[in-house]
Amino acid sequence: MYHAANPISPPVILGGRRLPLVGRARMYVCGITPYDTTHLGHASTFVWADVAARVLRHAGVTVEVCRNVTDVDDVLTSAARRAGSPYDSFAAVQQFYFDHDMAALGVQRVDHEPRAHNHIDEVIALTQALLDADRAYEHDGAVYFDGERIPAQAGLAPDAARALLAEYGDDPDDPAKRTPWDVVLWSPSNAGEPAWPSPWSSGRPGWHVECAAMAMTTFGPSLDLHTGGADLRFPHHAYESAMAEAVTGVRPFARTWLHIGIVRVNGTKMSKSTGNLVFTADLLRDHPAAALRLLLIGRPWSQDWDYSPTDLDAAATRLDRLHTATGRPSSSPSAETAATRALLDDLDVVTALDIAEQEGGRTARTILAILGLT
Structure with a gap:
């Protein structure tokens, strides 16, 4: 078993890659756009990010986690308008509900939680x-990133x-x-x-550049681990990385990625657009x-994976079995080592x-x- 006091970090594989870690692990989690309460797709991403941080910490790695809040976004603005609320007040209320759901699920508090509206200056600087690197251009008060090579x-x-x-x-x-592959900065x-x-117009930032600016402001030119839903792989993460790399010259922007699998209902x-959301708060009532x-x-x-209510019942049954197993006599140290090594293996x-x-017992x-299941 590895203990947090161990000064030498054991081998870690994350995102399919061996990830040597020295000093600290800089972990960036793509957070929510707070226009609706937490559904299972959100919860899956953030619980897995929490598991990754817990496993690394158990292995003796110092982990700093940054999870942003995209509170400047046209989808959020539209939702706030429909609700008859200022966008910032609306976002704050939704953020409160999100924080409540995360606490209920045992997601540990993150070290940094930048909000997009507090990083407009950094977005403008990026x-x-x-523009100075000739990777962007201006048109009638808008600025676009040259994304022709990104796909x-x-x-x-x-x-x-x-x-x-x-x-x-x-x-x-x-x-x-100029090309279909360019995106708004x-x-x-x-x-x-x-x-x-801004130097170009009275306006607002694009989604991808917000994340790049917040991540770089928090951790500098590169990350050790970047997590988010698999549906963010393209265009969001592809463009976010390209923007950071174009300015810093540091490649790759993220040493490894955890793109968490998509949650489906009936395939x-x-x-929100399909109307098939399953909300975390509803499930936690029962x-x-x-x-x-x-x-x-x-x-x-x-x-x-596909969500089914019967799967949640099965998970509750297994959780009971696991808790019962903890009361059995202690198992062999080799079993505990094998189990913790499995967690370190991706x-x-x-x-x-x-x-x-x-094995039960101490294992x-x-x-x-x-895993935060106690």
């Missing part, structure tokens, strides 16, 4: 740096990249763009929209929080839990404590 770097065919850009609001048919604001002064991705946490992490982290929670349930107690 945008200007991209190919992400391994996407043009049609697939175009569809994803359109899906996430980066209109590839915007006539102001700064947009002029209309009346009633959030706006800040369809859980999302089920133990630890059972829901176990449901979320009881599979490989990158695996897409967060193999499935194997670690199987060993814990079979079960250790693994449940690491």
